[in-house]
Every structure is written in structure tokens, then in C-alpha cells.
Amino acid sequence: MSLHYARPGKAINIRYTTLLPVVIPVVLLVTAAYIQWVTVGLPELPPVPEAVHEPQGFPAWLRITHFINLLFLVLLIRSGLQILMDHPRLYWNVHCTPGTEWLRLTSVEISPDHIWTAKEDSRYLSPWAGLPGYRHTIGMARHWHFLSVLFWVANGMIYVILLFGTGEWRRLVPDSWQILPDAWAIFAHYATFHPPPEPDSFYRYNALQQLVYFAVVFVLAPLAIVTGPSMSPALTNRFRWYPRLPGNRQIGRSIHFFIMCGFIFFLVIHVAIVTLTGLVRNMNHIVLGVNTSEITGTYLGMAGIGFVIVMNALANWTAWRYPRALQHLAKGIVTPVMAFLLGRAAPYAEFHQKDISPFLWANGKVPACNEWKSLAIDNFRSYRLKVYGLVNNPVELSLEELQTMGKKTQITLHHCIQGWSGIAAWGGLPLATLIQLVQPKPEARAVVFYSFGEGAAGGRFYDSLPIENALHQQTLLAYEMNYSPLTILHGAPLRLRVENQLGFKMVKWIEAIEFVEDIKTIGKGEGGYNEDNEYFGELANI
Ligand SMILES: Nc1nc2c(c(=O)[nH]1)N[C@H]1C(S)=C(S)[C@@H](COP(=O)(O)O)O[C@H]1N2
Numbered sequence: 001m002s003l004h005y006a007r008p009g010k011a012i013n014i015r016y017t018t019l020l021p022v023v024i025p026v027v028l029l030v031t032a033a034y035i036q037w038v039t040v041g042l043p044e045l046p047p048v049p050e051a052v053h054e055p056q057g058f059p060a061w062l063r064i065t066h067f068i069n070l071l072f073l074v075l076l077i078r079s080g081l082q083i084l085m086d087h088p089r090l091y092w093n094v095h096c097t098p099g100t101e102w103l104r105l106t107s108v109e110i111s112p113d114h115i116w117t118a119k120e121d122s123r124y125l126s127p128w129a130g131l132p133g134y135r136h137t138i139g140m141a142r143h144w145h146f147l148s149v150l151f152w153v154a155n156g157m158i159y160v161i162l163l164f165g166t167g168e169w170r171r172l173v174p175d176s177w178q179i180l181p182d183a184w185a186i187f188a189h190y191a192t193f194h195p196p197p198e199p200d201s202f203y204r205y206n207a208l209q210q211l212v213y214f215a216v217v218f219v220l221a222p223l224a225i226v227t228g229p230s231m232s233p234a235l236t237n238r239f240r241w242y243p244r245l246p247g248n249r250q251i252g253r254s255i256h257f258f259i260m261c262g263f264i265f266f267l268v269i270h271v272a273i274v275t276l277t278g279l280v281r282n283m284n285h286i287v288l289g290v291n292t293s294e295i296t297g298t299y300l301g302m303a304g305i306g307f308v309i310v311m312n313a314l315a316n317w318t319a320w321r322y323p324r325a326l327q328h329l330a331k332g333i334v335t336p337v338m339a340f341l342l343g344r345a346a347p348y349a350e351f352h353q354k355d356i357s358p359f360l361w362a363n364g365k366v367p368a369c370n371e372w373k374s375l376a377i378d379n380f381r382s383y384r385l386k387v388y389g390l391v392n393n394p395v396e397l398s399l400e401e402l403q404t405m406g407k408k409t410q411i412t413l414h415h416c417i418q419g420w421s422g423i424a425a426w427g428g429l430p431l432a433t434l435i436q437l438v439q440p441k442p443e444a445r446a447v448v449f450y451s452f453g454e455g456a457a458g459g460r461f462y463d464s465l466p467i468e469n470a471l472h473q474q475t476l477l478a479y480e481m482n483y484s485p486l487t488i489l490h491g492a493p494l495r496l497r498v499e500n501q502l503g504f505k506m507v508k509w510i511e512a513i514e515f516v517e518d519i520k521t522i523g524k525g526e527g528g529y530n531e532d533n534e535y536f537g538e539l540a541n542i
């Protein structure tokens with residue numbers, strides 16, 4: 001077995017079958033504008049709207065929500081890039097088989113018959129671009145992403161409510177199909193570098209502007225909001241129709257990425273046009289809500305952009321210097337929301353045999369201790385799972401005993417926090433059956449799973465579940481994968497499966513199980529090895 005096998009390739013690799021459908025429409029539109037220009041001449045521009053329309057100017061709430069939106073959008077994009085680089089590949093298929101990605105942002109090409117763990121595959125990202133930057137800082141990136149998204153969505157909801165509560169929606173929502181030819185005429189002018197006369201945006205937008213703003217607010221933003229949770233294992237597990245759309249997690253992730261590209265594209269063009277069409281006056285509209293030409297708005301606007309930059313620097317800094325505090329902040333704010341939205345007693349989702357992935361990425365360090373090695377040589381015949389702690393009936397069970405106690409097989413979708421997924425069939429003992437046998441004492445609140453293996457930074461790997469989730473019908477102590485005994489790579493002799501959680505909760509190479517009152521007494525007290533050392537959130541359902 002050769003470890004860490006990877007071939008260097010090009011640093012960025014994109015499949016034309018995905019790139020072309022995105023690029024061709026843009027090229028066609030621009031080409032059409034040029035053809036029209038040189039053949040019949042540019043289309044006639046719609047009349048510049050009169051400057052008498054209501055509403056006039058931007059009210060304070062609109063200017064404030066516009067600014068807050070910018071702040072959190074930048075935090076979301078930067079933390080999102082960091083999350084992306086933890087598994088720098090995008091796919092349209094749910095199996096994430098190496099070689100099938102449509103976008104690869106790493107030079108590493110992988111041969112599926114060699115071992116290259118998903119963690120090794122994560123890439124460095126400059127802290128200028130990423131929040132918080134560096135390599136495999138997904139724990140902190142997620143805290144910033146989720147904290148930001150709560151504020152971004154709340155701000156967006158306030159904005160939309162006030163938009164329709166006042167007359168401001170009239171600026172944004174087209175009121176006739178005439179907008180399409182009008183927007184085309186303006187586009188053709190821009191595309192051929194004939195800047196059309198600008199209406200005074202204090203009163204009205206031009207047709208193209210209105211169309212684009214409308215699309216950003218009512219298409220791009222909602223799509224970002226729905227594709228985010230489509231990557232959540234709890235959501236998959238909750239809605240039974242989900243498995244009928246295999247592939248959804250990676251499609252959701254890819255679309256989420258395109259939406260980010262869309263926001264960046266919009267941001268660049270939006271800022272460029274605001275600058276080119278009269279920066280000083282425009283900044284007074286945007287910042288002060290007045291239609292004058294003094295420089296105040298520009299200076300204040302620059303100060304606002306400076307504030308966004310400072311907040312981003314602070315966000316990086318807290319993630320590097322106070323990761324534990326950030327983790328606890330997210331636990332206080334994000335966890336209750338996620339628990340409310342996705343943590344309720346969920347039904348379970350299963351897939352079909354034909355859906356099983358040809359390859360499942362692996363993570364974790366195969367145990368190096370002599371105890372596990374000598375068990376492995378003997379095919380785990382002398383393995384004894386130790387179950388102890390706050391139970392009336394502590395036990396030690398051989399693999400054979402575990403197998404005779406019961407077996408459930410489930411075909412499920414694995415979600416790694418890094419972004420990859422895969423479907424496999426798992427066979428094992430429902431944890432509920434073991435819990436019945438050992439009879440936890442009433443004060444036992446959590447179940448801790450200890451591995452024979454070490455975590456990435458040394459020390460024993462472990463994780464925990466609250467008793468309620470340990471009793472979920474899809475929580476298994478698996479000893480089979482895809483109808484064969486568990487392989488060493490995937491956790492022999494025994495591993496955990498908890499299908500409504502992310503992969504890092506599913507301890508492989510289990511040595512012992514302990515029932516405890518409070519996870520604070522274990523390790524560094526955060527609930528698991530990755531929670532302790534990589535600042536992951538302990539509620540791993542999204
Ligand atoms: N002992 C141990 N178990 C572990 C890990 C680890 O590092 N050590 N990694 C976890 C993570 S992050 C994932 S995604 C899954 C991967 O399971 P697989 O290798 O069977 O795909 O194992 C989990 N169990």
C-alpha cells in the first residue's frame with residue numbers, strides 16, 4: 001500500500017462541459033450587440049425617465065441595509081472561499097469520485113486505488129482572500145460563514161419588508177415586458193462602449209440596471225439561501241423526497257459556488273459603473289440620500305469601505321488569536337438556530353443499492369498503536385469493545401457477540417464537513433440495542449466514542465453524541481461496509497454511523513464507549529477531537 005499517492009497536475013482545471021454553457025451565452029450576447037451595431041446600427045435607446053417619479057432618493061433604512069449587506073456579503077465570500085479550499089473540487093455527481101470533478105483548484109490528481117485522504121487534499125489559501133486563511137481552517141471559516149449568514153439574511157429580510165412596506169419596490173420591480181427590449185438597447189450600448197445617457201438614479205434606474213438589481217435581490221440571494229442548507233446532512237435526513245434527487249448535495253454546492261461568482265461579478269461591475277457615471281453624486285445618493293455634488297458622501301463612503309476592511313481584518317484576527325472564543329460565540333448564536341431549524345427528531349432517509357458510490361473518500365489516521373495492530377493481524381478475533389461509565393451494566397463484547405446482538409443495514413449519504421459526499425451501505429448493530437443492554441443511569445447525558453487511532457495533531461481521536469441522537473434509528477456501530485467486513489481504511493473493526501450528522505462525528509477504529517454526564521469533562525471539553533483541536537462546532541448537522 002503506497003501512502004499519499006498523488007500526481008501533480010495543473011493548478012486549476014475546469015471542464016469545458018461546465019464552463020462553456022456559462023460562458024457561451026455571455027459571448028453570444030456581446031457578439032449579437034456588435035453584429036447589430038455594424039449591420040443595422042445600435043437600437044434606439046428608451047427615453048431617459050423623467051426626474052419626477054416617486055420615490056425620490058434613498059431613505060436611511062435603505063442606505064443602512066445596503067451597507068450592512070456589503071459587510072456580510074464580503075465576510076460570506078471570504079469564509080466561503082476558505083470552506084471551498086478545504087475540498088478544492090466541485091462536482092455535479094454526489095459520489096465525488098476523483099477525476100469526475102468539473103472544477104479542481106489543486107494541482108493534485110488522484111488515483112482512486114491509492115490513499116490520499118480528504119484532509120491531505122485541503123489547500124492553502126492566502127489570508128488576504130480567505131477568512132481566516134491558511135490550510136484546513138474550515139472550523140473557523142464555518143463559524144464566520146454561519147454567523148455572517150444569520151445577519152445577512154436578517155438584514156435582507158428587513159430590507160425586503162421595508163421595500164414593500166414603502167414605495168421603494170417600484171424602483172426594483174419591472175412593471176412591463178417593455179423592460180426587456182429597453183434593457184437590451186442599453187446593454188448593446190454598454191457592450192459596444194457607447195455609454196448611454198444616465199437617468200438620475202436618485203429618481204429612477206435605467207432598464208438594464210433595474211433588471212440586474214431585481215435579479216440580484218430576487219433570484220441570486222434566494223438561490224444562495226436555498227442552496228446553502230442543501231449541503232446539510234440533517235436536511236437530507238429530514239426530507240424523504242431528498243434521496244430521490246441523488247446528487248443534490250454536490251449540485252447544491254456547485255450552484256452555491258456559481259452564486260458566489262455571480263455576486264463577485266455583480267460587485268465588480270456595480271462598483272465600476274457607480275464610479276464611472278459620476279462617483280461624487282452617486283456616493284451622495286448611496287451614503288447621504290441627497291442629490292447634491294459636494295464631496296462629503298464620497299469621503300463617508302470611503303470610510304464605510306474602510307470599516308468593511310477593518311471588520312474583515314478583525315474577523316481574521318479573532319479566528320487566529322481567539323479561536324476558542326469564536327467557537328463559543330458561534331455556539332451561543334448559531335447552534336440554537338441550527339438546532340431549531342434542523343435538529344428536531346428527524347425521519348430517516350435511505351438510498352438504493354444502485355446509488356452506492358464506486359469510491360468513498362477517506363479521512364483520519366489509521367491506528368499506529370501496537371494493541372490495534374496485533375488485533376488486526378489476528379483479524380480482530382480477540383477484539384473486545386469496552387462499554388463503561390454511567391451505566392448499570394458495563395460490558396466487554398467481542399465482534400462476534402456484537403454481530404449476534406443484531407444487525408441493521410442502511411444505504412446512506414455521507415457528508416464530510418469538507419464538502420465531499422458519497423453513498424455506501426453500512427451494516428452494524430443499532431446503538432439503541434447496546435444502550436438497552438448496558439442501561440445508562442439517569443444522569444448519563446452523552447455517549448463518548450474513543451478510537452484506537454490518533455487525531456491529526458496527535459492524541460487519541462474521540463467524539464461524542466447526546467443520548468437522544470445515539471438512540472436515533474440510523475445510529476449504528478458498523479462492522480460492514482458495502483456488504484463486506486469493514487476495511488482498515490474505513491474503520492475496522494468497528495466504526496460509528498450517525499446519518500444526520502457530518503462525517504467527523506463518526507469515529508472509526510472504535511476502542512471503547514463511555515457514558516458520561518457532561519462532555520465538558522472529556523478532552524478539552526468541546527465534545528470531540530475536532531471540536532477540541534480544530535474548533536469545529538459540536539452540532540454537526542449542517
Ligand atoms: N478515528 C478517526 N475517525 C474518524 C476520523 C479520524 O480522523 N479519526 N475522521 C472522520 C471524518 S472527518 C470523516 S469525513 C469520516 C470519513 O469516513 P471514511 O474514511 O470511512 O470515509 O471519518 C471520521 N472518523
Ligand SMILES: [Mo]
Binds near residue numbers: 416418
Ligand atoms: Mo470529515
